[in-house]
Amino acid sequence: MMKLKTLSIVLFGILLVSLAVEAQKRGFNPHIDLRKGLRPDPELLKVHDYTPQYQWFTQRLDHFNVANTQTFQQRYIINDQYWNGNGPVFMMINGEGPMGLDTVTSLQFVIWAKQYNALIISLEHRYYGASFATTDLGTDNLIYLNPEQALADNAVFRDWVNQAYNVKPTSKYVTFGGSYSGALSSWMRIKYPNLIDLAIASSGPVNPVVDFSQYLEVVQRAILTLPNLGNQCIENISYATQKIQDMLLQEDYSTLNQQFNLCPPLDGNPDDIATFMQALAGNWMGVAQYNNQEVGQQSLLNICEMMVEPGNDPLTNYITIWNLFANGQCTDVSYNTMIQSMMNTTNDATVIGGRMWFYQTCTNFGYYQTSDGPSDLQPFGDMFGLPYQVKQCADVFGFDFEPNVNWTITEFGGLNPSGSNVLYVNGMNDPWSALGLTEHSISDPLLPSLFIVGTSHCQDMMIPTAVTPSTVIPAQATINSFISKWLNQ
Template sequence: MAALSLSNVDTYTKKKKLSHDHEGKGKPVFQEQWITQKLDHFNGADSRVWNQKFVLTETYYRAGGPVFLMIGGEGPINSGWIAMNPRSAWLTYAKKLGALCLMVEHRFYGDSRPMADLSTENLRFLSSQQALADLAHFRTAIAKQRGLTNSKWVAFGGSYPGALAAWSRLKYPHLIHAAVASSAPLHATVNFSEYLEVVWRALAAENPECPLLVKKAFDTLQERIKDPNNYDNITKDFNLCSKLQIQSEKDRAYILDALAENIMNTVQYNNDNIEFESALDTNCTIKTVCGVMSDASLGDPYYRFAAFVRLRTRTYLLKPCFKDLTYNANLQDLRNTSYSGPHGGGGRQWTYQTCTEFGYFQTTDSPNQPFGGFGLQYHVEQCQDNFNISAKTLYAGIDQTNENYGSYNIRATRIVFPNGSIDPWHALGITSSISDDLPAIFIKGTAHCANMYPARAEDLPQLTLAREHIFQLLQKWLKEK
């Protein structure tokens, strides 16, 4: 499944970097601290506690200023978001408004580990509702500790944390004064077939022939992968790290999904200014995809798609080959309950949340998209295989999420919803204003969380205007009681 969050470590290959940048002031930009949280906020008889990581910077704070809270998501918090150079959008707002800036890590991700391991039994304490209660306690405790009880707190987040930002304002309006919910998927759904429909439209906006060529390529791949005699050639064509092995329908769906994600992730982060996060494939864009897919010298569309996968793997991800696994091999990795396991950085935890709360399964069930072979059943069965979660339980969990938060019909005030037209996740977000106090900013031609990243000269004018619009809303809302 294409990665959701800004902080998802599986999205990009990242360089290890501990950021204690200085601005010539002789002091660290941010401080790393910890706060004690309850394991279960909804069971008064459970007294167990754990330590949650957060970082803060007082660089821009002026007495009486607001408090900005950046919410962590399905991965370790990335210090790039609170470092000063380059300056991400929320820090630009903080400098202008004199805000204290805090960034808090989500329970069960990064170094914030409520339990000793990631067993299914322990993961029952991983939910958005528990995470929101963490935020409420965090806000209350830090405000008391630092004399900020009367300060106005603004929640920020992008992607899943964007939804948490909106929901924190919805559920705790006495604690959170306003929220900026960027690229927030507020509607939970099991079958998120719209994701690939947006991918189709995004490719077509670059070149109307592009998604048709991708579809032809994938149709050919699906046909060839049925015959074991083609496995050696497919291995060579896509520069797989090991010989292709298909022993089940799930193996077939798994490799098709993995190869499709080369284009899915490229579209999702198209032209986002993500280099400051130490992401490696920052220059791989929709233009790159469609350029390769239109190059007849590479052969028919199948060979062009294979060429794109090789290009992205070697040139942008700096990998010697495309890592392929069988479904069962990946399943064993996902079943590893250690934080240091192959998916302990966030993959196992986020898969659990999709199976219990959100779904978000990016299926090929729609006819209006370029891929095939990884339909809804494949995704639903992963929940059973990984966590023994039945389809009935899965659907009930998704219904409960929408019932709890309101889906598209959120009833709150002072929340802004920025979304990009190219971002496939906008299909689950709010793209039209609900009211003056629940405005949507739909940014044509931009991708996932584009408004959150540091500004640059080549930004589209509408992206620059969107960032300014958000600032004006913050100015207005911070004047309100």
């Protein structure tokens, strides 16, 4: 039996998780899955036969309460193979998942580190991976899980690195990050401009909202960019969705259970129905977010070609795509299964997102990908709205409030941050770009932005391959030009 990935596609992401594999959050991992499409540069890995190692740093549990003397062990990695003692320090900010060793060897910024003789450092995000902050993940123990504490972790770690490696006062610190960690990268410069000199923020949803209905709208816009295919693909998805919703309204559950191989079967429970409808949309949401065109992976082009396959009605094609993602197994779309998966309070170093990220969305970020937007802007129906999303926070944590996104915006500035030397990078086909900073001119000397045509989530962070969109390499050259200019200021 295939259990449904708990379904909200959030930060992130990347969303976007340093180098995490696709996983469970409130649903699809909305954050970053950089392993897909990552292709390490073989030359980078040959230098000095270098292999990074995990190391451990003693970190305060609460940076803002001196009376709390509790500490925990936090993982970090350092790649000093290019460091000449005089170059800058490149800090990769991690997000909502385990920090892989390839975090400091296999991304585009590592090539730039070699160019600038930079020291590469990376600290695992508290509570994620093996950086267990508390004995378990009980709700009371999660109060130290928020972006303010995570940024303070990086500030303390930065100062320790400064001393341990005798970093010169003239050496500048550059942060990198993608998806949730992209937002953290920008916030690191905004909150600690005395410690961080410049920041590259890729696909960062810096403007948290509770009702993120725009996610589905960007999915539709990305599909519509497919030449000679997009319009028909959207029409067929809309047709299939309407047929399914009609069957649900007619309580024809037996047909749907058979067609989509559901276990346990739908029986009219409204929460199960909402979970099923979000699961249907979720396949398309995940593909749109990453749009991986590597051989053997799924892209919007692949599944839209299936969706418009001649000789079949759209619902038949829609079922074929569902079965592709289900790998021939029956699928559990019960709401209770999803909620129970979030009730596990055991620390687990392999979990990406999970209960921890769900807590962050319920308290700080929202990011709920609802179906509440205008029906002409997305083809996935209207049966997984905001009340269904918010109910999950109440059922898991007992919260009777919506996420305090207003405080997060107040703390970091949202779409109107105050700061300098942050480059915001977004892909035009990335659903998370709807919450990113894309309005500043590329010539803005303080907070420039770069909007890359034809790219998806965090693609600018990856080492290009033969199928990388043609717009990525010029965009990476532009990013590098900003780094060069800022380092030489």
